[in-house]
Amino acid sequence: MQTNPPKGEELDGNLIAPRLDKLARIRELGLSPYPDQFAQTHTLKEVVTFNPEAPDTPTKFAASGRLMRINHMGKSSFAHIQDDGHRLQLYFQKDTLGEESYSQFVDLFDLGDFLGAEGKLFKTRTGELTLRVEQYLMLSKSLRPLPEKYHGLQDPETRYRQRYLDLISNKNTRNIFVARTKVVSAMRHFLDSSGFIEVETPTLQPLYGGASAEPFTTRYRVLDRDFYLRISDELYLKRLVIGGLDRVYEICKDFRNEGIDRTHSPEFTMMECYQAYSNYLDMMDLTERLVAHIAVHVNGTTSAAFGDNELNFNPPWNRLDFRESILNTVGIDLDDFIEAKQLASESLKAGVKTNPELGLAKVQDQLFEATVVPTLIQPTFVHDFPLSMSPLAKELSDKPGYAARFEPYAGKMEFGNAFSELNDPQEQRRRFLMQAEAIKLGDAEAQQLDEDFIRAMEHGMPPTGGLGIGIDRLVMLLTGNQNIREVILFPSLRTLE
C-alpha cells in the first residue's frame, strides 16, 4: 500500500496544518513545545495502583504520557494519557485551572501530544481513577495524527513498517515484545546460573559453517576478500570449548540468504550453548528445563495457547526416534534404502516429492519434513537423525549410520537443534569432505571445509554437548503467534521507492 510510508519532507495536508499552527501559537506564547524535562512524582504504572480514598494517598501526583483520547465538554474535558503501556484519565476543569489555562489546553493540545499533569486523584461517577489537573505542561508536540482510537492500526504492512504506531495503538503488540524480552532474559538467567558464560564471536566470518544454509556475502574492503554474515556461531563456540571455556553460550543474530515465510526470517536470533563433559541426552534434559523455566517466567505457567492447541512444556517431553517416526507415519524404513533414488520413488508412492539428485540425506530430510513434522504439536524431541544429515555430530556407537542428535519440535515447528559434538578431528575432516560431495551434487547449503576449525580440534576437544534454540520460534510458541513477523520488531520487507 502506498498510503503510509513516511514521506519525510511532506508535512502538509489539512491534518498536519492545524498542528503546525498550534505549534506556532505555543511558541508565540513564549512556551516551549519541546521542553527539557518534567518532574514526575510517579510513573503511570505507579499512579494506577493508588486508591484516592485511602488515607495515605499523596495529595499531589505529577505524571506524564501521550494523549490518547480527549473529550471536550465545554467547561471541562476528560483525556487519557498513556505511558509504558499504562493509561490514566485526566480531568481538566475550567474552575480548577482558570479561564486562560483551561482554554490553552483545549486550543493547543492534540491527540498524540505528550503532556505532563499535576493534581489530585479522584474517582469518577463510574469509578475510574482520574487525575484532577491543577497544572499541566506540553512535553512534546506531535505533528502527525495517530491511528484510529477504536480499531487501532490493522494493516499488516503499516504495522511492520511503522512498528512504533503498532506499539502505540495495539496493546497486544506491546505485550508480544515485552514477552520476547522476558524470554531472552529468563534464558540468560537460567544459563548464567547453570555455570555458562556468555561470549561474543564474529558476525563477519571468512568461512561460513555450523549449519546448512546459504549465506549473505559481503566485501571486506581492507582485507580485499569476501566475507560472510554468519549462518551460525557453532564452530567458534566449539573453539572456545577447546580453549577451556567448558560452558559457553551466545545469543546472536544469524543470517540465512533464503526464503521468507511464516516461520523463516533471513535474520533471526539464535541461542547456542556448549557444555563440556556432556552429551546430547544431557542437552535434552537441559532443553526441557530451560524452556519450562522460560515459559513460567513469561506466562506464569508451562503451558501456552498456540493456534487450536494448548502446548505444555512441562518436562518430560515426548521422545521420538527419527527412523521410527517415519516408519510409523508412512511405513517407510530408512534402513531399507541406501540410494537416494530408491527412497525418492518410495516417498513418491506415499505422496511426497523429493529431490534425489541432492543425495540421500536430503531425501530423508524432505520425507521427514513432509510427513512427521506436521504431526508434532506437543513439545517433542526427535532424536537419532541419519548421520549423513549431521556432519558435526557424533555417530551413535550402538546405532551405526545415525547421529547422537535431536531437534525439539512444537506446534509443527522445529525450534532447535542439538547433538553430541563430534570431537574426532580425522572423522570431522571426512565429514567435511562428504559435504563437499553434496556441494558438487548441487546442494547450495552444504557445509564448507574449515581447516582452521579442524586444526583446533586436533589440539584436543573434550566430549561436548551442544544445543541451539531459535529465539524467534520459541517466542512464537510461547506467545501464540504463528507468524514470525509478529515477533520481530522490524521484519524484512521490500523497500519502497
Place this chain on the structure above:
RNA sequence: GGGCCGGUAGCUCAGCUGGUAGAGCAACGGACUUUUAAUCCGUCGGUCGUGAGUUCGAAUCUCACCCGGCUCACCA
C-alpha cells in the same frame, strides 16, 4: 517462483451488474462542568497502488508492473 485475496480520506471500512466517490473515527467551527468508542449541529478532506488499454465515459472491465496477506513449492 505458482495459485488465491487485497491496496479507496491520516486510521477503520463501504462502493466494483461502468455514469469520475461515501460512512465512522480524526481534523476544523459551534453547544455541552463526571465523560470514557461521549453526544448533538455544521464544515473541510481523495491524481480510488502505478502505468497503459477498451469506452462517449473507468474506483469499477482488460493487460503489465509495484507493495502486502494467505497458501503451495523452496528453505531445517
